[in-house]
Amino acid sequence: MHPTDSTPAVRIRALRKTYGHRHAVDGLDLDIHRGETFALLGPNGAGKSTTVEILEGYRTRTSGDVAVLGVDPQHGGLDWKARLGIVLQSSGESGQFSVREQLRHFAGFYPHPRDVDEVIAAVGLEQQAGTRIGKLSGGQRRRVDVALGIVGRPELLFLDEPTTGFDPEARREFWGLIRRLKAEGTTIVLTTHYLDEAAQLGDRAGVIVDGRLVDVGPIDELGGAAARVPIVRWRGPDGRLHQERTTEPARLVASLVAGDGAGAAAGTGAGAGTPSEPAELEVIRPSLEDLYLGLVGAEATTAIDAEEARA
Known part of the structure; x- marks a missing residue:
């Protein structure tokens, strides 16, 4: 049966x-x-x-x-x-x-x-x-x-x-x-x-x-909700690469382009209230490969820490 x-x-x-x-x-x-x-x-x-x-x-x-x-x-x-x-x-x-x-x-x-x-x-x-x-x-x-x-x-x-x-x-x-x-x-x-x-x-x-x-x-x-939060990445006028994890990537991008709030604070845009396209702007949604590598890497780090604690 x-x-x-x-x-x-x-x-x-x-x-x-x-x-x-x-x-x-x-x-x-x-x-x-x-x-x-x-x-x-x-x-x-x-x-x-x-x-x-x-x-x-x-x-x-x-x-x-x-x-x-x-x-x-x-x-x-x-x-x-x-x-x-x-x-x-x-x-x-x-x-x-x-x-x-x-x-x-x-x-x-x-x-x-x-x-x-x-x-x-x-x-x-x-x-x-x-x-x-x-x-x-x-x-x-x-x-x-x-x-x-x-x-x-x-x-x-x-x-x-x-x-x-x-x-x-x-x-x-x-x-x-x-x-x-x-x-x-x-x-x-x-x-x-x-x-x-x-x-x-x-x-x-x-x-x-x-x-x-x-x-x-x-x-x-896979990987949990936190691991799937998108990353917004851009390069500021100072040449530095910035990135921020956010559940509201569109809102952050709009702020960066407008040059106000978070965008101005991060050193992007031409000043508060002045629209400016941030250089190298991208919104990255973690792929299965990203999540997999994160899980494997985190587990390897935990194993090393455990081994050191026993030593």
Whole structure:
């Protein structure tokens, strides 16, 4: 019996994975909702891959509770595995078979696979369907990996750096495919170093640093309200660069241009009441990359302070 739609697709509580004295994953708590695309972000070595491998059933955990589609991955059988789609960061698929042959072979492992030619069309490989995989370009082989991941009609799809090696056009075509899968109700767990990809595809994101989840939430709320306050930056007549965070950037810009109030006090404009366009004026709204780097940097600073306090 499958869990109801009200239960999370992934439920993680107090997950830990240790190697000797090193904590690869350190007390992770997370729910991933059915039908959402969840982006797992973090620097290399942060614990992303270890976490995902535990969810996929490829790696055992040290402690904690994990349920994926209502099943403990450590005890998931073939029926459970057939409900998953997995696109690894690198593939070891044989290059001796054609695209269509390889997909037909894999489709045979699943109870209700997608139509092979439909999958080939979905990943944009119709012209290469009869070509041996070994003769494909790197980007085309990556599309084969994605095709193999979705041919079983998975309820939950794991994508590990899926667009590595894609050119910009291929990446955007791939994004369209992921949006179509989401529209069909597929739950997607995405790990990527491309933050624009996470922003384009993710409903929510979690940032892992040193095995700990330092923030999680909707993409447009990550980092908290304070981190998303716009910055107004301009250069004054004295040549100095000024900047100010404000929730009312338009009001501040109007004041700067008018040369009164805050603008005059900051040394801009030709004097109170005299309109003047400030040099190099810009309003900066923090991007996902800004927020991500702020979270990772803040966590690294906290870790250093903690280490110094123990010394």
